Amino acid sequence: MKATSRNELVIIEEELLNFLTSLCNELRGKGIPLSISEIESAIRVLRNYCSLRGYIRENGTYTLPVIEFKEVLKSVLAKRAHFEKIFEETFNNFILRKSALKYKIMKDIESHLRELKIHYGDKIPISKMKYLIRNPNRKQAFCTLRKLGIIRKDSRRGIYEVLSRDKVRSIALKCIEYNFKDLNKIANYVMLKNIQKCSLRALKDEKEFYLDSIEDIIQSKLNLELLPTAKLLELSYYASEKNKRYISKYLTQTLAHRISETPMEVRKLDENKLVSLLKEHGFLSSRILSSVLNYNPRAVDSLIKDHKDRDVVINSLPLIKLESQRYIVSKLFRFKLSKDEILRIISNINPRALSVLEKAKYVSLNPNEQLLIKAAAKLAKAFEYYRRAFLEDNVGYYDMANSVLEEYDELMRQYSLTSKQVSKSKLEKTLLNKIDLLNTLLASASAKETSALPLIVKIYGASFYTLRLLKEIYETTIDTRTKRNLLHLASIIVQRLKTRYRSYALLSKRKKTKRKTTSIIIRDSIYNVLRFEEQPVVYHTRKKDIKVVLLVDVSGSMREFAEHAILIASTFAKSISDLIVFRENVIHVPRSTLRNPVSLVEFLFNLKFEGWTNIALALSEVSRRRGRKIVVMISDLKQTVKGYDPLSEARKAIRGSVEFIVLTPPIHDEMFANSLKTLGAKVYVVRGIDDFVKKLAYIFRGI
Amino acid sequence: MQHKREVEDVIEKKVYETYYTIVEPFKPVRSVKGIVEQLREKFKLIVSEKLVALVVSAFLTGRPVLFEGPPGTGKTEVGYGILTLWAGKKAFILPCSENYDEYRVIGDFHPLMAMKMGFTEESFVPRPLLAALILDAGVLVDEIRRSSLRRVFKAKGEGFQVIFTSNPEDIAQGELSDAFLRRVVRIKFTYPPEEVEKEIAKLRLGEDFKMITEDSISKVLAVVNELRNKALHKPGPADTVAWTQMATGLAKLRGKKKADLKDFYDAAFSVLLKRSEDEDLVYSIVEKYFKR
Numbered sequence: 001m002k003a004t005s006r007n008e009l010v011i012i013e014e015e016l017l018n019f020l021t022s023l024c025n026e027l028r029g030k031g032i033p034l035s036i037s038e039i040e041s042a043i044r045v046l047r048n049y050c051s052l053r054g055y056i057r058e059n060g061t062y063t064l065p066v067i068e069f070k071e072v073l074k075s076v077l078a079k080r081a082h083f084e085k086i087f088e089e090t091f092n093n094f095i096l097r098k099s100a101l102k103y104k105i106m107k108d109i110e111s112h113l114r115e116l117k118i119h120y121g122d123k124i125p126i127s128k129m130k131y132l133i134r135n136p137n138r139k140q141a142f143c144t145l146r147k148l149g150i151i152r153k154d155s156r157r158g159i160y161e162v163l164s165r166d167k168v169r170s171i172a173l174k175c176i177e178y179n180f181k182d183l184n185k186i187a188n189y190v191m192l193k194n195i196q197k198c199s200l201r202a203l204k205d206e207k208e209f210y211l212d213s214i215e216d217i218i219q220s221k222l223n224l225e226l227l228p229t230a231k232l233l234e235l236s237y238y239a240s241e242k243n244k245r246y247i248s249k250y251l252t253q254t255l256a257h258r259i260s261e262t263p264m265e266v267r268k269l270d271e272n273k274l275v276s277l278l279k280e281h282g283f284l285s286s287r288i289l290s291s292v293l294n295y296n297p298r299a300v301d302s303l304i305k306d307h308k309d310r311d312v313v314i315n316s317l318p319l320i321k322l323e324s325q326r327y328i329v330s331k332l333f334r335f336k337l338s339k340d341e342i343l344r345i346i347s348n349i350n351p352r353a354l355s356v357l358e359k360a361k362y363v364s365l366n367p368n369e370q371l372l373i374k375a376a377a378k379l380a381k382a383f384e385y386y387r388r389a390f391l392e393d394n395v396g397y398y399d400m401a402n403s404v405l406e407e408y409d410e411l412m413r414q415y416s417l418t419s420k421q422v423s424k425s426k427l428e429k430t431l432l433n434k435i436d437l438l439n440t441l442l443a444s445a446s447a448k449e450t451s452a453l454p455l456i457v458k459i460y461g462a463s464f465y466t467l468r469l470l471k472e473i474y475e476t477t478i479d480t481r482t483k484r485n486l487l488h489l490a491s492i493i494v495q496r497l498k499t500r501y502r503s504y505a506l507l508s509k510r511k512k513t514k515r516k517t518t519s520i521i522i523r524d525s526i527y528n529v530l531r532f533e534e535q536p537v538v539y540h541t542r543k544k545d546i547k548v549v550l551l552v553d554v555s556g557s558m559r560e561f562a563e564h565a566i567l568i569a570s571t572f573a574k575s576i577s578d579l580i581v582f583r584e585n586v587i588h589v590p591r592s593t594l595r596n597p598v599s600l601v602e603f604l605f606n607l608k609f610e611g612w613t614n615i616a617l618a619l620s621e622v623s624r625r626r627g628r629k630i631v632v633m634i635s636d637l638k639q640t641v642k643g644y645d646p647l648s649e650a651r652k653a654i655r656g657s658v659e660f661i662v663l664t665p666p667i668h669d670e671m672f673a674n675s676l677k678t679l680g681a682k683v684y685v686v687r688g689i690d691d692f693v694k695k696l697a698y699i700f701r702g703i
Numbered sequence: 704m705q706h707k708r709e710v711e712d713v714i715e716k717k718v719y720e721t722y723y724t725i726v727e728p729f730k731p732v733r734s735v736k737g738i739v740e741q742l743r744e745k746f747k748l749i750v751s752e753k754l755v756a757l758v759v760s761a762f763l764t765g766r767p768v769l770f771e772g773p774p775g776t777g778k779t780e781v782g783y784g785i786l787t788l789w790a791g792k793k794a795f796i797l798p799c800s801e802n803y804d805e806y807r808v809i810g811d812f813h814p815l816m817a818m819k820m821g822f823t824e825e826s827f828v829p830r831p832l833l834a835a836l837i838l839d840a841g842v843l844v845d846e847i848r849r850s851s852l853r854r855v856f857k858a859k860g861e862g863f864q865v866i867f868t869s870n871p872e873d874i875a876q877g878e879l880s881d882a883f884l885r886r887v888v889r890i891k892f893t894y895p896p897e898e899v900e901k902e903i904a905k906l907r908l909g910e911d912f913k914m915i916t917e918d919s920i921s922k923v924l925a926v927v928n929e930l931r932n933k934a935l936h937k938p939g940p941a942d943t944v945a946w947t948q949m950a951t952g953l954a955k956l957r958g959k960k961k962a963d964l965k966d967f968y969d970a971a972f973s974v975l976l977k978r979s980e981d982e983d984l985v986y987s988i989v990e991k992y993f994k995r
């Protein structure tokens with residue numbers, strides 16, 4: 001398709017199909033419902049029109065005025081008044097893009113070449129070029145051409161090479177597709193894609209060039225989503241070396257954001273560079289740090305000397321998994337810690353991680369506390385031996401466990417002698433608490449003493465927290481009988497929780513509405529007519545009421561919400577047609593699981609909260625379910641699996657449901673949330689977990 | 704000719720008996736240029752080749768056409784004209800209203816005859832749409848939004864084509880369904896540019912147009928355009944024509960050779976004042992241009 005004079009288009013019939021499909025795609029994206037049949041109609045009407053007007057040239061080409069082309073397409077593709085404007089804009093955009101843009105791009109490229117006084121196919125020594133581009137205008141032109149790949153560096157021969165005219169032309173053609181009007185922006189975009197694909201090696205070899213480019217890319221406000229994490233880090237590091245603070249900060253911020261969304265990425269990164277950058281620019285929050293440490297605990301090494309950094313590390317501990325916790329704690333204790341720090345570390349970690357503290361130094365503590373910490377460490381160690389004994393079926397470990405347990409007993413005996421007189425310090429209390437827990441763990445792991453389980457419930461009550469605790473034990477224990485007991489115990493707690501959810505629902509009043517259909521019950525209606533009833537016509541009411549499809553995001557950040565949501569779903573199982581939990585994949589939870597508390601708990605206990613999120617996939621599941629439905633989605637709306645289009649899936653899902661409700665935590669993807677709203681979804685931002693539970697229960701109440 | 708063929712089918716026969724003379728068959732006009740010319744000559748309508756070409760290409764593609772636009776822009780007359788010329792027979796017009804349903808359009812049973820003979824072909828009364836199908840004539844469904852008809856009818860012969868008209872701004876009218884819109888080719892009618900509107904008036908008034916000065920016709924168009932921007936009732940070209948016709952009529956009665964400001968002033972209100980809310984506005988605008 002090309003423009004001849006100012007107002008005419010030459011259309012080749014084969015291209016027309018491509019043109020129309022992409023135009024219609026864009027129109028569809030903007031809310032105009034169009035199907036293949038409309039594209040087909042458009043082509044046929046256009047063909048007839050051109051033949052009537054005498055616009056058809058030989059070999060299947062049409063030459064017609066742009067305005068008429070537009071009017072004909074509009075009559076088939078935009079048939080509602082409010083679609084016309086959308087059509088108009090999109091169409092103009094397309095035409096502009098296709099014809100004017102190419103012309104403009106070529107012109108701009110050539111003017112840059114002129115600025116540099118070089119021609120297609122030239123070869124210029126690197127040194128000469130260096131001299132040339134001392135002038136800022138020339139430098140700008142040079143950079144743009146180089147980013148576009150029109151000027152290439154050949155280091156071996158020591159020259160810069162300009163591509164031939166034909167090759168430049170094909171580059172220009174590709175550029176059109178990027179849909180930017182300004183050559184500079186196009187160049188930056190091309191460069192961004194180049195950085196995405198190039199090797200780390202190339203990045204190192206051409207530091208200067210890449211750094212300059214990324215600066216331009218940032219200034220032109222392009223989205224850095226395309227850049228791999230490792231390259232973000234390298235570039236940020238170079239920028240920092242070169243004292244380009246603004247650039248370095250921007251890149252680090254992007255990096256921090258990336259890490260909090262997909263912590264696994266950290267594995268690929270150099271932890272020292274990463275930590276020093278995060279620190280330098282003030283992005284070292286405990287949340288980000290926990291993501292870093294979870295997947296790369298060695299990053300802690302550079303953070304334990306300074307007490308401020310240590311603070312952040314300690315705060316991030318609860319979010320870190322056991323193995324990494326162990327490493328970090330042992331590192332921390334190599335240092336002289338204050339009493340307060342020790343207290344916070346101990347209360348923040350999994351009791352099992354205490355096992356690394358057997359030989360640690362803790363000069364700041366009083367003898368009682370020292371005794372207790374040692375005892376706790378011994379107990380934790382004994383537990384690990386037990387576990388290994390069991391896992392590896394090795395009696396040797398039992399002996400070791402028992403001997404460590406004896407040491408523990410001895411320490412506790414000493415402690416009980418000395419601690420009687422004085423009141424207990426905070427640290428002692430915390431430690432005793434952990435010791436309690438460890439004892440329970442030990443009891444359940446060794447499977448001889450499962451009666452300890454109800455004790456937990458006694459201590460902590462039938463709360464959500466207890467459920468968490470039981471899950472932890474469930475994960476650590478190996479004995480199947482204990483596991484069974486745990487499930488039963490947990491299911492009892494679940495029953496109690498359900499009563500609570502129900503009471504939330506009862507607090508709110510919302511009337512059920514009867515849904516009429518259009519079909520009439522003829523017999524009843526006739527009777528009513530004969531009896532002169534005021535409203536004689538009786539309609540069939542819908543037997544099947546609307547049910548809820550519940551979508552629950554079980555990525556790491558959504559853990560608490562998700563657990564509650566699943567429990568609430570089971571409370572109102574009657575109103576649920578489907579419960580779908582999703583991460584990078586989707587799991588369809590059978591209704592039988594929802595109804596049976598034990599299988600529910602088992603499901604919950606085996607559910608892992610980590611990994612990537614694929615909202616698009618989950619939404620596509622919704623569209624597959626037939627019938628009238630209300631969709632409730634619980635998610636922070638962050639699509640972290642790339643290559644999907646959550647918005648278009650959302651559109652389908654929203655169109656196919658009676659009501660589409662989203663509950664989302666305060667930190668969520670606001671752009672996506674807003675788009676959902678404009679598509680007709682109801683998006684509620686919940687204030688916290690309590691608010692969430694109430695809102696969700698309320699929704700079920702109304703159904 | 705078609706009607707001389709032996710007609711076996713009872714209903715077809717009936718249709719020929721009742722409707723054939725009404726449609727006054729003549730030689731169909733199937734070229735775009737021909738249609739444009741004839742519209743001007745026979746129907747006194749000014750229509751662009753582009754529009755006719757689009758309508759005809761929709762016909763050739765087997766799609767019904769929807770004319771949408773504000774009142775008085777010629778939708779009904781243009782539709783009727785094109786359909787008539789295309790089929791070579793007067794088109795059927797179905798003016799729509801709420802209770803215009805499929806029975807009224809296609810056909811129903813004569814109650815008395817049905818009592819006597821039962822629901823047979825004899826007692827069936829064919830209505831315009833069925834007649835148009837059988838006679839291969841065009842059908843204009845006028846103001847589709849006012850009807851309960853929501854179907855798009857399939858064409859059999861070449862001559863049987865359907866044009867719908869509709870005014871999207873009329874709030875009393877229902878919405879058109881997606882399914883309906885999907886099938887039609889929609890052509891939007893707008894107010895014509897000034898030269899065209901002048902041309903229309905000239906064509907409609909014929910000899911009488913000479914009674915209007917260049918100055919007054921520009922004033923008429925200025926008033927009309929201002930009202931289109933501001934008033935609730937927006938005058939269409941139909942109103943421009945009516946106003947100028949009435950003004951020249953008055954001038955003749957008053958024995959003048961040319962219509963003057965007073966004639967236009969006096970004629971204005973009966974044409975332009977359609978809604979009481981507009982009263983002050985219409986007065987002030989007309990006075991601005993036509994008060995001596």
Ligand SMILES: Nc1ncnc2c1ncn2[C@@H]1O[C@H](COP(=O)(O)OP(=O)(O)O)[C@@H](O)[C@H]1O
Pocket residue numbers: 747748749750772773774775776777778779780781868903907940941942944945
């Ligand atoms: N293009 C046109 N050519 C000639 N007359 C026109 C034209 N458009 C509107 N008119 C005037 O409007 C009248 C027709 O209006 P009509 O077809 O009833 O409009 P609509 O159906 O759009 O309300 C004609 O009688 C004529 O006076």
Ligand SMILES: [Mg+2]
Pocket residue numbers: 775778779780845868
């Ligand atoms: Mg009309």
